Amino acid sequence: MxxxxxxxxxxxxxxxxxxxxxxxxxxxxxxxxxxxxxxxxxxxxxxxxxxxxxxxxxxxxxxxLEPSTPPPAPPDRPGGPVALVVPERHTYLYEAMDGARAVLAEAGIRIALHIAPQAPGAERPIVERALADGARGLLIAPRWRTAASEAADADWLSRIRVPTVLMERRPRPGGPLHAVDSVCSDHWFGMWLAVEHLTGLGHRRIVLAARDDSPTARALRAAFAGIVADRPGVEDSVVVLSAKDAGADSGETAPESLAALMRERGATAAVLHGDVDALMLVQQLADSGVRVPEDCSVVAYDDVVAALGSTPLTAVSPPKSEVGRVAAALLLERLDGTRASAPGRPRRVELLPELKVRGSTRTVPIV
Structure with a gap:
């Protein structure tokens, strides 16, 4: 794609x-x-x-900037850089990376950026090399395409001896990473915003077309299932893959035609994760004669490029840059040892997404 x-x-x-x-x-x-x-x-x-x-x-x-007018910036602190590890070709997390970079640059700490390829287990040798090169702290967003890859990484990540903060990854309760700091979006709340918006417009039959190859995707799928189950007004719902390559090792297959699936189930609305898949699926709907929003309301999840479609997409917008900024600030506290209370106690921070209403949703059409 x-x-x-x-x-x-x-x-x-x-x-x-x-x-x-x-x-x-x-x-x-x-x-x-x-x-x-x-x-x-x-x-x-x-x-x-x-x-x-x-x-x-x-x-x-x-x-x-001219050399005679250098930007006001604190001097570099002594010590090594902070290693920042994010997956390749992941624009969503690049926004979080940019937020972290700004905070660390202001504090006078250099970032050593590492882009992890898509191969399973790619992060471990990168982190080990960064630590060997003198990294004093670690900000990391592992790809974790499957739950198995998450479990495989948890043990070695938990043994890292420099301050570490996970970005957009939530440690499993009771697992090896339970005591590691993390900052992430509250994706349950983000999905609640999407469903609340659609049901408020009168939609009662909703499809979630979502990936299944990241912790965020798995959280969104679980959240959708729980939220619609608690909504007596939702008459029908289903979760399908948003793209043929979006299922990792789940064995699930994407529908040949989202438009045909929606017609079959009488669905009038869809939540689509993520933005690129959402734009592609909206085009598929148009090619099949399904107009957005006249025939079908669409909410995208990610809001990286959702506003750029021929029909700007209503989207749930996680606080991507803020995740990076808060993660970097938390890492700075660890590095400085300035936390006022319980300096050894791990902290989990969840930030709320927001809904940006654009042109792809409307009141359910009266048949």
Whole structure:
């Protein structure tokens, strides 16, 4: 599935802001696009004033400041960097990464960014190498495509001897990571917002088309099932895969046609996770003669590029950047030892998503 241009450009910004000057050829290789496409994206971002370009290199805007007027910033603290580990091709978590970067930069702490490939177990050697290179702390969002991969990583992560904060990952109660700090979105509340919005518009038959290859996806599926079960007004609901490659090792298969499934069940609304899959599915609905929102209301979950569709999608927007900022602030407390009470007690922080109503939802049509 080809990435929308805005998603790709957001990834370019995240890489440039975290690493500094980056060759356009390196960006093309990392994003798996042609050099021409990468150069065009860089030129567009430069015209918008979001980065600088020159001689085959993309640079952060902050590099444009004259040496005579340096930006006010605290000096680097002594000690090694903070290792920040996020999965590749994961724009959602790149926003959290950017929030963390801003907090740590203000504190004078350098970030060593590590992008974990999609291979199972990829994070462990990356973290071990970062620690061997002197990292003083760790911010990490493991991919965890399956519950088994989560369990396999929990043991070694729990034994790390530097302050560690999980981002957008919730430790299992009683598991090895139970005593590790974490900051994440309250995805149960996010799904409640979606269902509450749709039922408030009169929808009684709702489909959730969701991935099943991340802790967030699994949390959303469980939340939807529980929420609609407690709603006597919901007459019918079903959970299906949102894409053929979205099921990890679950064995579940995606429906050939979401439009056909919705017609079969008489559904008038759908919640779609995540944004790219949502935009693709809305296009499939349109190709099948199902109009959004006239025939079907749609709520996307993630809100990274949901607003960019031909019909801007109503979306649940988790506090992505704030997750990174709060995680970095919590890590700073650990590094400084300044927590006022119970410095050794782990902290779990959950931040509430919000619903952004756009043009893809409306009152259920009267038949």
């Amino acid at each position: 080809r990435e929308p241009g805005e998603v790709r450009r957001q990834r370019i910004l995240a890489v440039v802001e975290s690493r500094g000057a980056v060759k356009v050829t390196d960006l093309a290789s990392e994003l798996e696009v042609s050099v021409v496409t990468a150069r065009r994206d860089v030129e567009e971002l430069a015209r918008a004033g979001r980065l600088r370009r020159g001689h085959g290199v993309a640079r952060p805007v902050t590099d444009a």
